[in-house]
Amino acid sequence: MTEPLLQVENLTMHYTTRAGELSAVDNVSFSLKKGEALGLVGESGCGKTSVALTVLKLLPENGYIKEGKIIVNGKDIVPYTEQEMRKVRWGEISMVFQAAMNALNPVYRVGDQIIEALEEHQPQMTNKEMKQKVTELFELVGLESALMDRFPHEFSGGMRQRAVIAMALSCGPDMIIADEPTTALDVIVQDSLLKEMREFQDQLGMAMIYISHDVGVIAEVSDRVGVMYAGRLAEMGTAEEIFHDPIHPYTMALMSSFPSTVGEKTDLVLLPGEPPDLLNPPTGCRFHPRCPYATDVCKEEQPEFKEHSPGHLAACWHPRGEQS
């Protein structure tokens, strides 16, 4: 039973645009065990959301999986048809969307939108059982059950996000992908919601992938953290390793940009430049134009994403800035 719930191998996803091929996800590999929480962190446009959409195969028309495997519960879903994917979606993997504001259809009652998912995945349930299930879900996420007959616009931002979480939990998935689940909320609501999500996860034994640009959010909820840069995984390890012993210079810069309020004073490391244009990514290591430690080898060859200590991987020629 050590088989991972989700195993992504060498996943490469491209968008075909008028200006050419955009490599949004490049050679990404990671795995997720049952009940584990993985955080994906990175700047806007680094491919975090693209990874999420690829795993559910919800890509827009111009996006396609170029290479790699997505193994869910032992089966590779890359060759799956739309029809086969429908069972995987929500049944095995559900998702909490970035903009919960807009993830609910404004013209239907919130409860009915959850029932819609139940009708699809648990057709044997009667209407009464479905109502009962929605009531339970609402209670679980801390919403009054009477609210299920309300419309999304009658909810506050936090309530809507809770409703979206209830919807994600509805069909008992093995895993939930939460894409910036709390970005639109204020810090207080964000904090309580994150704590609650962590509780459901432990309670229901689900695996989670949290996606955020906010290192603080990721630190709070993740067991393991993957740092993404320009469509690639730069580093991956336990939360402890990533925050206290980063290997990749990008991770080092990212961590120092979120200074601790309790630790000793340190200087902020400023990262010059901008994330690269993915239509025309830099050769070699995609971080080299902004890396303070870059050498010739960084410009020419892509570093291997390899293990530096058990479970702690990074793709860098100069781990921790060492010059070899």
Place this chain on the structure above:
Amino acid sequence: MRGYLFKRLAQIVITFFLFLSAIFFLVDAQPGDYGNVFYSNPRLTPEQRQQLKANLGLDQPTWVRYTKWMSSFLQGDLGISFSNYPRPVIDVIAERAPRTIVLFMSATVVSFYFGFMAGKLLAWNRGGLVEYASTIGGVSLYTVFTPWFALIMIWVFAFRLGWFPIGKFIEPTAWIGAPTEVNDVFIRLIFTALIASVLLFTLLVSVGRLNTNQRRPATWIGMAVIAAGALIYWLNTGLGVYALDILWHLTLPIITLALISFAGSMLLTRNSMLETLREDYVLAARAKGISEKAIRDRHAARNAMLPVVTSFVFSLAFAIDGGVITETVFSWPGMGRTLLTAANAEDIPMVLGALVFTGTLALTAHLVADILYAYLDPRIRYA
């Protein structure tokens, strides 16, 4: 909602009053009056002519006639139609308005139904020959000169192929010895349609309470029961043949009008749906694993429907405006043709009556659009 309705009704009353005044003065400003037919008699002496004018009330200044007309209007009296002497105007309207409403309502419903379906499919499967063909075809029909197209339709389908009657409301020879009047059958037809639609609506709403797998059979059974009920009613009264005659006469005008106008709703639906397809809730629906058809119909098209409904209600009022032309081409004895005949005969009370009808309809349509909108979009709350 109630407060809003009151406010809206008050607005409608004011608008209606302004509309009445406007049509009265506009019609009054036209040269000639309904006395012309009589004055032109060369044997009348100037005194007799004057007397006639006084009898008709035409020697009074405009504003006196205006107050008179307005006060009798408020008492429900629109005067007597000269071209249908001695029938009161209101009587003529009561007879012909249902024909106009039925013709244009059915044509608009058919046009919007197909326009909406076509637009939905075009937005869903973009690109390709079908999109070009239907867009070009639809827009060509939309811009074609209506009377010409209607005549071509009559020529092809009624005259050459003989599938449909050439114009008119009924086939008079078939009605010899009919147990009742044309209008009676027609009113019964309208009521059948009305009751059937109310039942259908109730059915569709109540079916939603059932479990998923019971919905489809329940819908079919319910629809079959409604259809059977209507059938039994018409067989029982023995008027079915006559009703069919009216329906047969209705078909070609409806097809023609629908062909001319469906492109409007088709393109509107297509654009509106291309926007809703980009919404996050459509992506979320897809992530929920629900079927493509349900995503298309329940999420994308349902929300794309909102602007289409508004345009539907307004175009209904517009279509009836255009009735003057269509009804004349199809010899359809409705309000449009009545307006034309009355205008030619300088039958001013009838002209005013016909215009009052159009105005009432347009104002009602706007009110219905507002209410329908609130029903379709829960975000809209009128206060």
